[in-house]
Amino acid sequence: MATQIRLWDLEMINRAKLGHIGGDFSVTDILTTLYGAVLNVDPTNPTDPERDRFILSKGHTAGALYSTLAYCGFFPQAELATFAQALSPLNGHPNRTKVPGVETNTGPLGHGFPVAVGHALAAKLQGSPRRTFVVMGDGEMQEGSNWEAAMTAAHYELSSVTAIIDRNRLQQGAGTEDTKTLEPFPDKLASFGFEVRDIPGHDFAALLLATQPSTTGKPVAVIANTVKGKGVSFMENRVEWHHKVPSDEQVTQAVQELTNA
Template identity: 60%
Template structure:
């Protein structure tokens, strides 16, 4: 299939993921919908346009690996895994319920398709770097993709991982930064400035590309490209709460939950 032929499917899945994730948060009255919605187009592109995987064989050795380092964005991750066929859709109705397999942070012991437990920020990128090192040492053909938040970049463990990845020239590793410029309570640049983020990763030995994180064609072109000779950093410029007017670029929707009227309005907008 030509890359452009995948775009309608990616858009269809992303819309379903937004509607479904918001319904999950509304039902549970818990979650992080703002960051879910900034990341969903990225996940839809990875799962339905880029990565090699087999949901019937979650431990297939040659699968591409994905690590959701911004582990609070489970609405995005769980809907992606469900849409990709890892578990039945009716499981989503249990989101955040007592003893549910779909709890607030992803747990590899509960659900297939999760490579590592995440939640405490700054852990996923180092683990993904280790996964990529293992692939490099084994001469394996899989690629490792990891999605971090931009506020998460303030964790020092990311920069230790970047130093190692650049030194080892992990061409099988792609770091994607969800650059929505908002974190819990405030903007990233007000909290601890990250710019110039591109030059920082370039200095650590990464091939750096900036892309519209809501454009499947642009994401496909970057994420689907053959690996080069360095690890790749993709700065995906996104909008927190993308697709719902009252959520977009509003910091309080980092962990806000909708009332019934807001839910109905969002469903009218997400078409």
């Protein structure tokens, strides 16, 4: 599933000549785990009131989300060919009014976690067992709104919310630690009242275990240590692949590496 998602995403970005492939590839295994084994969602009934909520706060990696939703049957795979084209519902950032399975519009960083906390608080008030998941970039954790959301989640004891940080250590233009230091990251999250799970972010068994419900009654924070551009040698851990578009020759090499892995 993860390989197919990456291949479709590669094709989409090559056709559109825009996208954020490095972050797409770092988050793919997280999305694969959630949609393949964790989320209670139904592509035939995407607005079921009791569905789990998933928010991709790092909305610039929409390509990975669209490929995942298509794989799971939320819309036909053929629609991926329209990515970022004029009037396509598959915009450069996800839009909940146009794409089945998208819970909220994201793009401006620092918005997804507050929305997720709102969803989780609503579920608690309604006595609903539904869970809420949000995926954020690590550079995005420099936004103050995320720490306000973290305080709120802990204050209301929202154990149904799981915040997953795609910890690839690179953001647009530089490393996260060169831009604004996050470490000691696990300690900071724990001090805000979270049950922290620090894991290898491309290990499916570790991801599956880390996305299970809270064991402490606290909200859960998963630090998923990932590789930007995961799966393609010339993209991995290279800051320029935040939004670089591969050439046709690079696409050929990437396809070979992904399919032979």
